Amino acid sequence: MSGYETPETQDDSRFWDAAAEGMLVFQRCDRCAFVRWPAAGVCPECLDRGYTWEEVAPRGTVWSYAVYHRAYAGYLRERVPYDVALVELECGVRLLTTLTGFDDDVDPMGAAVVARFEAVGEHERVPVFGPA
Amino acid sequence: MAAAQLGGAIRGRTAIVAAGNTAQGTIPGISADELAVEGLRITLAEAGIDKSEIDGLITCKSFGGFGIDTEIGRLAGLNPAYSATLDYGTCNFSLHLACAAIDAGLASVVAIAYGTNQRSAGNKFGHPLGRQDEASVYGFLNVAGPAAMAFRRHQHLYGTTEADLAEVSVSQRRYAVDNPLAIFREPTSVEDYLAAPYLVAPLRRPDLCMISDGAACLIVARADRAAELTDKPVHVMGIAQQTGLRDRQNADQWLRPWIQQVAERIYPAAGIEREAVDALYIQDPTSIWVLQMLEYYGFVEPGGVGEAFRSGAVGHGGRLPLNTNGGQLSEAYMWGFLHLCEAVRQLRGEAGARQIEGLRTAQYCSTFGFMKAASTILSTEAS
Numbered sequence: 001m002s003g004y005e006t007p008e009t010q011d012d013s014r015f016w017d018a019a020a021e022g023m024l025v026f027q028r029c030d031r032c033a034f035v036r037w038p039a040a041g042v043c044p045e046c047l048d049r050g051y052t053w054e055e056v057a058p059r060g061t062v063w064s065y066a067v068y069h070r071a072y073a074g075y076l077r078e079r080v081p082y083d084v085a086l087v088e089l090e091c092g093v094r095l096l097t098t099l100t101g102f103d104d105d106v107d108p109m110g111a112a113v114v115a116r117f118e119a120v121g122e123h124e125r126v127p128v129f130g131p132a
Numbered sequence: 133m134a135a136a137q138l139g140g141a142i143r144g145r146t147a148i149v150a151a152g153n154t155a156q157g158t159i160p161g162i163s164a165d166e167l168a169v170e171g172l173r174i175t176l177a178e179a180g181i182d183k184s185e186i187d188g189l190i191t192c193k194s195f196g197g198f199g200i201d202t203e204i205g206r207l208a209g210l211n212p213a214y215s216a217t218l219d220y221g222t223c224n225f226s227l228h229l230a231c232a233a234i235d236a237g238l239a240s241v242v243a244i245a246y247g248t249n250q251r252s253a254g255n256k257f258g259h260p261l262g263r264q265d266e267a268s269v270y271g272f273l274n275v276a277g278p279a280a281m282a283f284r285r286h287q288h289l290y291g292t293t294e295a296d297l298a299e300v301s302v303s304q305r306r307y308a309v310d311n312p313l314a315i316f317r318e319p320t321s322v323e324d325y326l327a328a329p330y331l332v333a334p335l336r337r338p339d340l341c342m343i344s345d346g347a348a349c350l351i352v353a354r355a356d357r358a359a360e361l362t363d364k365p366v367h368v369m370g371i372a373q374q375t376g377l378r379d380r381q382n383a384d385q386w387l388r389p390w391i392q393q394v395a396e397r398i399y400p401a402a403g404i405e406r407e408a409v410d411a412l413y414i415q416d417p418t419s420i421w422v423l424q425m426l427e428y429y430g431f432v433e434p435g436g437v438g439e440a441f442r443s444g445a446v447g448h449g450g451r452l453p454l455n456t457n458g459g460q461l462s463e464a465y466m467w468g469f470l471h472l473c474e475a476v477r478q479l480r481g482e483a484g485a486r487q488i489e490g491l492r493t494a495q496y497c498s499t500f501g502f503m504k505a506a507s508t509i510l511s512t513e514a515s
Contacts, residue, residue: 066280067333072273096266
């Protein structure tokens with residue numbers, strides 16, 4: 001309509017498609033090997049544009065987590081209370097996720113975790129993390 | 133550029149000559165832009181300054197994109213020599229831009245104005261933080277989420293307790309009792325705090341600020357113009373900033389260790405030692421920000437915040453008054469503008485029932501989310 005070409009933007013669909021198949025994949029810089037997330041067309045370490053999507057080990061530790069007792073959007077009303085966690089993966093990426101499989105009396109802070117691929121809300125298979 | 137080469141020492145070159153605000157709370161039937169102009173009108177009227185004196189206008193957008201200079205200038209009937217709009221709030225960044233513009237000779241009397249109607253608009257700040265996909269999938273909404281994660285991480289590293297964190301909001305509320313502008317004025321206790329239910333554990337309602345409708349404005353002037361406009365100028369002694377623009381790619385996004393670099397620059401820039409700060413202002417959309425900045429600026433040891441309040445080192449009744457307006461946790465969000473208004477009033481001896489005697493130097497510390505930090509040191513004396 002405007003005559004301008006829409007620039008190609010990076011989307012995260014490769015990550016979610018891989019998760020549906022039970023894999024964690026991120027972009028690894030072809031030049032300096034930095035593993036980055038969120039998806040981007042340029043490496044924040046060396047500014048090179050070349051990258052390859054690569055499967056990484058689905059292991060890490062719980063960096064922190066929070067437990068939502070309030071739904072800040074309608075679609076979350078039936079989910080409260082729910083937790084949101086940041087897991088520090090062995091590849092260096094910190095991934096926003098949720099935790100599963102911890103006993104109520106266990107504090108998961110710092111725990112070694114491994115990815116599982118399960119339903120969250122209406123999403124059929126997304127990465128969640130449980131005890132390693 | 134190495135930090136050591138940065139200046140920020142604008143001691144005596146600019147001063148705040150007026151600070152003003154509208155009421156806070158629910159103010160229906162007036163747009164955010166009109167509120168900003170009302171804040172400007174009140175500030176000029178209280179200071180006895182005519183709008184024709186203004187040759188610089190700096191505005192910042194409220195949530196939703198309102199408050200751009202072209203709109204505020206149109207409504208206020210201004211054609212200033214210089215104008216600009218920041219895409220993000222917290223008045224430290226507006227103040228620093230005003231000082232820079234004045235120092236560069238682009239303007240001599242600059243109004244920094246902010247207005248918002250987010251409370252009437254019913255904004256619940258339910259938008260996702262971080263990448264849309266991840267945040268939506270996992271329900272990572274509202275600033276309470278990252279703040280809660282930051283606090284749990286802090287607890288993990290330093291053994292900080294929820295009772296320690298309670299001290300922040302309880303102390304600030306004690307000031308708010310004497311602040312007619314504050315939305316929350318009922319005194320609270322650590323016991324009240326601990327009895328409140330979690331919103332996003334480990335945070336509770338008292339840990340989060342109140343969104344309001346309202347406006348605030350400050351007038352910043354070149355030193356010679358300041359002397360003509362007021363007999364009580366509040367001098368800008370030094371400014372410093374640091375970004376964390378890498379955001380998710382930062383080493384510790386929620387803990388924001390890069391704030392320390394502002395702390396390393398601000399005291400040399402102002403030419404004072406930390407100990408010379410008589411009152412401290414910390415922008416506090418959540419109580420965690422206060423905890424983080426007390427540590428990063430070196431006022432307490434990591435993990436020592438609770439004890440610092442209990443021992444009387446900081447806070448209400450303590451040796452270092454902190455957020456004497458009640459902060460955003462009691463007063464109103466207003467993107468940090470009211471902290472600076474309060475600092476100006478305290479330094480001028482115009483803070484009414486909550487006036488702290490003998491204040492000469494105040495420091496204001498703020499952040500823009502997880503991407504920017506800034507600090508300003510203000511003084512009643514020019515050098």
